[in-house]
Amino acid sequence: MELNDEERAMQRGDRGAAVKEAIDFQLEVGRFFGARRFVPISNAHMMGDIEVMGDAGLSRLRQMAEAGTRCAVDITTNARCIDFAHATALQQVEDEVEKERRIITHLRQMNVITADTCINYQTLYQPHLGEHVAWGDTGTVIYANSVFGARTNFEGGPSALASAITGRTPEYGFHLDDVRRGNFTVELDVDPSDLADWGAIGRLVGEPHQSYYAVPVFSGPGGTPLRRTPTSDELKHLGASLASYGSHAMFHMVGVTPEAPTVQAALGGNAPADRMRITRADIDRVYAGYDVKDGRCNLVVFSAPQLSLFELKRLSELLDGRTVAQGSKLFVTTSNAMKRTATELGYIDRIEAAGGIVLEGVCFYILQDLTPMKQRMGWSSLVTNSAKLVNTITAHRFNTILRRTEDCIETALTGVVR
Amino acid sequence: MSAVPRQPLVVITVDRAAGPVVEGEAVVSTEGFSPRYDLDRWTGVISKPGHRLEGTSIRDKILFFPTAKGGIAAGWAFHDIKGKGIAPRAFVFGVTNPVMVQGAIFAGIAITEGWTPDALSEIRTGDLVRVDPGRRVVELLERASDR
Numbered sequence: 001m002e003l004n005d006e007e008r009a010m011q012r013g014d015r016g017a018a019v020k021e022a023i024d025f026q027l028e029v030g031r032f033f034g035a036r037r038f039v040p041i042s043n044a045h046m047m048g049d050i051e052v053m054g055d056a057g058l059s060r061l062r063q064m065a066e067a068g069t070r071c072a073v074d075i076t077t078n079a080r081c082i083d084f085a086h087a088t089a090l091q092q093v094e095d096e097v098e099k100e101r102r103i104i105t106h107l108r109q110m111n112v113i114t115a116d117t118c119i120n121y122q123t124l125y126q127p128h129l130g131e132h133v134a135w136g137d138t139g140t141v142i143y144a145n146s147v148f149g150a151r152t153n154f155e156g157g158p159s160a161l162a163s164a165i166t167g168r169t170p171e172y173g174f175h176l177d178d179v180r181r182g183n184f185t186v187e188l189d190v191d192p193s194d195l196a197d198w199g200a201i202g203r204l205v206g207e208p209h210q211s212y213y214a215v216p217v218f219s220g221p222g223g224t225p226l227r228r229t230p231t232s233d234e235l236k237h238l239g240a241s242l243a244s245y246g247s248h249a250m251f252h253m254v255g256v257t258p259e260a261p262t263v264q265a266a267l268g269g270n271a272p273a274d275r276m277r278i279t280r281a282d283i284d285r286v287y288a289g290y291d292v293k294d295g296r297c298n299l300v301v302f303s304a305p306q307l308s309l310f311e312l313k314r315l316s317e318l319l320d321g322r323t324v325a326q327g328s329k330l331f332v333t334t335s336n337a338m339k340r341t342a343t344e345l346g347y348i349d350r351i352e353a354a355g356g357i358v359l360e361g362v363c364f365y366i367l368q369d370l371t372p373m374k375q376r377m378g379w380s381s382l383v384t385n386s387a388k389l390v391n392t393i394t395a396h397r398f399n400t401i402l403r404r405t406e407d408c409i410e411t412a413l414t415g416v417v418r
Numbered sequence: 419m420s421a422v423p424r425q426p427l428v429v430i431t432v433d434r435a436a437g438p439v440v441e442g443e444a445v446v447s448t449e450g451f452s453p454r455y456d457l458d459r460w461t462g463v464i465s466k467p468g469h470r471l472e473g474t475s476i477r478d479k480i481l482f483f484p485t486a487k488g489g490i491a492a493g494w495a496f497h498d499i500k501g502k503g504i505a506p507r508a509f510v511f512g513v514t515n516p517v518m519v520q521g522a523i524f525a526g527i528a529i530t531e532g533w534t535p536d537a538l539s540e541i542r543t544g545d546l547v548r549v550d551p552g553r554r555v556v557e558l559l560e561r562a563s564d565r
Contacts, residue, residue, distance in 0.1 A: 056501025156493015212515035
């Protein structure tokens with residue numbers, strides 16, 4: 001890779017051992033992908049919690065913090081695995097809770113902003129067209145690339161942290177023009193009317209095109225713009241689902257995303273490798289494909305990604321004056337900031353009065369000790385309006401069922417899934 | 419087990435590679451992989467219900483996957499499973515994503531992407547294989563049936 005004077009100084013160790021270690025790691029990743037050079041970044045977003053890092057990651061982080069490592073670029077943290085206010089009620093193991101506190105301490109020592117949210121793109125930072133950033137998780141990446149026209153690859157925790165330490169990232173993948181061009185088309189001959197519909201579309205498109213380099217171009221019938229422009233939350237659920245099922249990092253949507261004024265412009269000269277058309281019947285088949293077993297379900301989750309203020313408002317309206325079924329649990333996860341605002345507005349009170357549990361700063365599928373929690377609580381089927389959650393939680397052996405938001409509420413109130 | 423022959427039976431060229439030279443037993447999957455969606459990261463066993471490798475341990479294996487699923491988790495998770503002593507020796511992907519690469523490099527686990535000829539038709543579970551990232555090759559050393 002071509003290095004400038006500053007990067008050579010970093011590599012020599014002139015900027016300290018921690019910076020050298022970070023850039024050496026980035027160079028190895030860059031060489032793997034044939035990157036020609038680094039690009040400066042203006043913002044980073046990292047995953048860092050005990051559930052995914054384990055003792056080895058905590059130990060590495062402690063060494064870095066003790067060595068005086070400091071991030072040079074603003075970097076925020078993704079959702080974590082423990083909401084300290086609920087850890088005891090959820091019987092999360094005390095040792096792990098303590099380790100999570102230590103992770104937060106070490107990250108702050110290194111100048112990391114522990115905001116603990118996977119909806120940073122809605123609440124914290126909105127990069128502009130062409131801006132290079134280094135983000136993870138995948139939902140944040142696909143939103144940044146697609147909706148803002150910013151440029152980032154999937155950056156795992158250590159990689160996003162290294163980017164913030166050196167202030168740059170290797171130029172490969174979605175930092176490059178040709179990788180960002182669409183390479184197959186999807187005509188939406190349907191008016192999606194629920195967040196779960198958008199997630200179902202993400203599954204229909206992502207699952208058969210599983211590749212980081214697959215970039216779908218969405219339009220209405222015949223390449224026209226969609227009949228109704230989607231909201232930020234709808235694009236959030238579409239993107240999170242595409243990233244999960246397809247490992248996609250970017251999509252275009254004609255008339256909506258900034259690099260897609262037309263289908264042809266979004267394709268940028270690529271001949272589409274596939275042309276999909278999605279109808280209401282296709283989406284209905286997704287819902288029909290889940291096995292509801294004996295129809296009983298005592299777990300409903302709204303999470304993945306964390307809920308926006310608007311989603312919290314809607315849930316509070318749907319739950320107003322009603323009660324979650326005896327023996328059932330209804331979980332909602334959101335960011336710290338959204339929970340505070342929603343509390344002031346009375347939304348959280350309404351959800352909690354109905355029996356809902358609102359967790360902040362976490363995401364459900366990464367909760368520490370989830371498998372033992374599942375066994376203890378007698379959970380088997382999980383109903384959610386998040387297509388991403390349906391896919392990401394499977395290692396814990398849940399029977400996951402995607403349903404529209406109002407149907408999820410119905411299950412929470414009755415304990416029955418249809 | 420018989421002695422390993424010097425000449426590989428099949429040589430597969432990979433497009434990109436990083437990490438140490440390793441040998442081990444192949445586990446070949448026709449389904450993609452994510453350490454978060456598919457793996458019990460406390461036992462090293464593929465735990466997703468219905469995954470084509472459900473019940474298989476990845477410890478010390480050379481894993482062949484056509485694609486990567488998801489996911490940001492691999493960035494830390496590969497380092498974590500290495501620390502727990504349940505990591506594979508190498509990942510051989512048809513198409514991967516950057517986090518698998520970042521995670522494998524961070525953990526010191528060999529990783530490759532792209533293959534000619536198609537590794538899924540050349541290598542079978544149980545075969546003894548060598549991954550040499552420096553030479554960008556994956557070599558079949560011994561068939562499972564001959565071991």
